[in-house]
Amino acid sequence: MRGYTHLAFALAAASSIQVLTHKDVLSLPVMVAGISALLPDIDHTDSLLGRKIKPISWLINKLLGHRTITHSLDFAIGLCVIILLTSKFSYWAWMFALGYITHLLLDSLTRTGIKLSMLRQNSTIGFKLVKTGGVVDTAIFIVCLLILSFL
Numbered sequence: 315m316r317g318y319t320h321l322a323f324a325l326a327a328a329s330s331i332q333v334l335t336h337k338d339v340l341s342l343p344v345m346v347a348g349i350s351a352l353l354p355d356i357d358h359t360d361s362l363l364g365r366k367i368k369p370i371s372w373l374i375n376k377l378l379g380h381r382t383i384t385h386s387l388d389f390a391i392g393l394c395v396i397i398l399l400t401s402k403f404s405y406w407a408w409m410f411a412l413g414y415i416t417h418l419l420l421d422s423l424t425r426t427g428i429k430l431s432m433l434r435q436n437s438t439i440g441f442k443l444v445k446t447g448g449v450v451d452t453a454i455f456i457v458c459l460l461i462l463s464f465l
């Protein structure tokens with residue numbers, strides 16, 4: 315899934331929550347969700363976030379590869395739990411979790427998929443419903459933009 319789709323999906327989801335809870339759409343928690351939605355692809359130097367911090371992205375890619383630990387469900391849950399606990403379950407921490415988990419959710423729809431566990435070699439799950447950069451990827455992006463423009 316493309317970075318812009320991850321970003322738009324997380325922003326649409328976070329903004330929807332903001333509207334439902336009668337909070338401002340343009341806010342720090344929504345931005346946190348957007349940034350955390352880009353975070354798993356830090357292991358790819360051509361990703362939206364990877365291009366901004368190329369040396370760090372390159373190093374992570376060389377050490378870990380692409381779609382390994384950062385795309386593991388157990389790592390994501392552990393990271394989100396640590397952030398939630400250390401922030402005393404703050405609202406922005408929930409938005410961080412929202413962004414990160416939606417990234418994995420969308421990537422699980424692709425052929426490459428995600429890993430259920432970083433500790434198990436053959437735990438990849440990919441529903442093969444979406445081709446990165448394909449029609450469905452673009453359609454999800456456009457729907458998210460429409461939701462954002464509506465909000």
Ligand SMILES: [Zn+2]
Binds near residue numbers: 355385
């Ligand atoms: Zn990804």
